[in-house]
Structure formats: structure tokens, C-alpha cells
Amino acid sequence: MSLHPRVVVCLDVKDGRVVKGTRFEGLRDVGDPVELAARYEAEGADEIVYLDISASKEGRGTLLELVRRTAEVLFVPLTVGGGVRTAADIGPLLRAGADKISVNTAAVRDPAILSEGAYRFGSQCIVISVDAARDPAGAAEGTGGPTRSGWRAYTHGGSQPTGLDAVEWAAEAVERGAGEVLLTSIDRDGVRGGYDVALTRAIADRVGVPVVASGGAGKAAHLRDAFVEGHASAALVAGILHDGLTTVGALKSALAGWGIDVRRTDPAGAATPSRGAGLGGLR
Numbered sequence: 001m002s003l004h005p006r007v008v009v010c011l012d013v014k015d016g017r018v019v020k021g022t023r024f025e026g027l028r029d030v031g032d033p034v035e036l037a038a039r040y041e042a043e044g045a046d047e048i049v050y051l052d053i054s055a056s057k058e059g060r061g062t063l064l065e066l067v068r069r070t071a072e073v074l075f076v077p078l079t080v081g082g083g084v085r086t087a088a089d090i091g092p093l094l095r096a097g098a099d100k101i102s103v104n105t106a107a108v109r110d111p112a113i114l115s116e117g118a119y120r121f122g123s124q125c126i127v128i129s130v131d132a133a134r135d136p137a138g139a140a141e142g143t144g145g146p147t148r149s150g151w152r153a154y155t156h157g158g159s160q161p162t163g164l165d166a167v168e169w170a171a172e173a174v175e176r177g178a179g180e181v182l183l184t185s186i187d188r189d190g191v192r193g194g195y196d197v198a199l200t201r202a203i204a205d206r207v208g209v210p211v212v213a214s215g216g217a218g219k220a221a222h223l224r225d226a227f228v229e230g231h232a233s234a235a236l237v238a239g240i241l242h243d244g245l246t247t248v249g250a251l252k253s254a255l256a257g258w259g260i261d262v263r264r265t266d267p268a269g270a271a272t273p274s275r276g277a278g279l280g281g282l283r
Contacts, residue, residue: 004263005227005255006046006234007248008212009241011036012053013082016066019053020190020239030242033066038073040241043248045076046263049182049212049236051102051129052082053157064096071097079182081129087116094121102182104129105155108162108169111176118177126180128173131158132166132199133186151199158186167202174207181207182236185215190239192218200230212236220246220254227260 011018011033018036019027030036037048050070052063071078080093081102090101101121106113107128117126131154135146147165154161162169170181183203185196195216204211210233213226223235240246252262 004046004261005232006212007044007223007251007255007262008047008049008079008234008236009037009040009045009248010049010051010214010236010238011070012051012238013063013066014053016063018242020242034069034073036242037070037078040248041074041076044252044263045248047077047079047234048074049079049081049102050098052080064092067093067098068096079127081127081182084113086110087113087120090117090121090125094125100125100127100180102127102129104131107173107178108153108155108164111173114173114176114178118179123177123179126178127182128170128178128180129182129184130166130170130173130203131155131184131186132196133158133161149202151202154186158184158189166199167206170203171206174209179209181209181211183211183213184236188216189214191216192240194218194222195226195230195232195235197225197230200226200232204231204233210234220251223251224255224258224260227255 012020013033014027018030018033020030040048067080077099078097079100079102080098084090084101084103085106093101103113114126132151133154135150135152149165149167151166152161153164153166153169181203183200185199188196193216195213200211200213212234213230213232214236217223217237217240226232226235255262
């Protein structure tokens with residue numbers, strides 16, 4: 001587990017370009033993934049998450065060449081997700097340069113991918129991606145009624161509800177071998193009103209592995225709340241960086257001012273030589 005709370009930058013990729021939207025919709029082009037990955041690392045990002053957000057919907061694998069080119073410019077860890085359908089898909093991504101592999105849709109369909117992946121590659125490489133939203137009023141037909149926690153897990157890029165309670169599913173996924181939880185609040189995604197701290201805390205307090213809070217970052221105080229109130233090990237940011245509203249260095253400076261023990265950057269904004277909180281280190 002990381003010694004420092006991590007600031008993680010997410011690159012949602014569609015058709016080879018980084019995109020960003022609101023609540024997983026209204027996607028807009030924000031740049032080249034390789035260039036952005038290098039820039040955010042230079043600003044002090046502890047990790048980069050690369051999600052091929054259309055792969056599952058399109059029924060194809062992750063774009064390996066893009067993963068390889070992105071990994072070649074990074075020294076911080078790279079997590080890759082999207083289009084992983086079986087445990088056999090994990091090896092090529094690790095060989096292409098990924099440190100960790102995130103799975104969502106495939107794990108819901110066949111949870112054995114988690115245990116098989118952990119057995120073959122180590123649980124430190126396996127990330128369960130949980131896209132969650134609060135249940136609407138009343139029970140959703142065909143999804144098993146209301147969830148126990150009030151949050152439901154979704155698949156296929158947040159477009160398809162499941163019958164799974166998000167908190168219970170995260171705990172089961174960890175029991176099956178996942179070494180980290182990437183938790184995205186669909187309700188908060190792109191809104192910039194803050195992470196779903198209650199959801200984050202519910203899962204972080206339930207599992208014994210790091211939880212990455214995602215969805216809703218609008219300012220540095222939101223990251224602080226994810227760490228202090230949500231008990232997250234990492235906070236993921238995207239849109240506020242893509243739109244130039246802040247930088248990783250500025251976020252970390254604010255966090256340090258509040259006593260959050262983040263890995264610091266030098267005065268120019270470049271990260272200190274470190275693999276940060278990297279778990280895989282396979283390339």
C-alpha cells in the first residue's frame with residue numbers, strides 16, 4: 001500500500017484521443033494521450049490511468065500500440081483498462097508497459113478473471129473498476145430490486161445497470177483477488193462538485209486494499225475530503241487539469257498545506273525521481 005496519498009490523473013481515451021464528458025456523456029476531445037501523460041507526469045502526477053472507454057461497448061480489445069507508446073514516456077505507474085475480456089488479455093497489456101490492469105464489465109460477467117489474473121500475475125496488478133450510482137427512487141426492474149447500500153454497480157462504461165450492490169461487489173472482487181479498487185461515482189462524474197465521499201468511505205472501510213476515488217473533482221479541497229473523510233488512498237483527477245483550471249503541482253501544494261503527506265514536486269513542478277506508489281513495475 002502507498003506510503004503517501006496519491007494524486008492520479010485519468011486519461012479517458014476514445015478513438016485514440018483523450019476525451020472528457022459529464023456523467024459519462026457529452027464527450028469532447030481534449031488532446032493526445034501520449035503528450036498529456038508526459039505533461040501530467042512532469043507536473044507531479046503519482047500515477048496515470050488510461051481507460052479505453054469505448055472498447056467494451058465495441059466488443060474489442062484495448063489498443064496495445066497506444067498503451068506501448070504511452071508507457072514509453074512514463075516513469076510513474078500506468079494503469080490500463082477497457083476491453084479486457086479474459087485473463088489472457090492481461091499479459092499482453094503488461095508486456096506493452098502497463099503496471100496494473102483495470103477490469104469492470106468482464107469481471108461482472110465472469111468474476112473468475114480476478115482470481116485467475118491474481119494467480120497468474122499477482123493481485124498487485126489487478127484493479128477492480130467499480131462504476132457506481134445511487135439507486136433511483138423505487139426498485140429498478142430487472143436488476144433485483146433496490147441495493148442494500150443504496151449504490152448500484154454499472155458496466156459498459158457506466159451505461160448498463162447490474163443487479164450488484166456496489167459496496168458488496170467491491171468487497172467480493174477484493175476477496176477474489178483484486179489488489180485495488182478504482183471507484184467512480186457516475187452521479188458526480190464531470191460535475192466538479194466533489195467526490196461521493198460517503199460512497200468512497202463505505203467501500204474504503206469495507207476492503208483491505210487501496211481505494212482510488214474518482215468522479216467529481218473540482219478543486220483541491222475535494223481531494224482533501226476524499227483522503228480525510230472518504231478514507232481514499234488516492235484521488236483521481238481529469239477534467240480540471242484538461243481544461244487548464246489547475247495543475248497537479250498546485251493541487252499537491254494545497255494538499256500539503258492542509259497536512260496531507262503527498263509526494264512533493266520540485267519548484268518547477270516536475271516530480272521528484274520516484275516510481276511513486278507503483279505496484280507493478282513490470283516494464
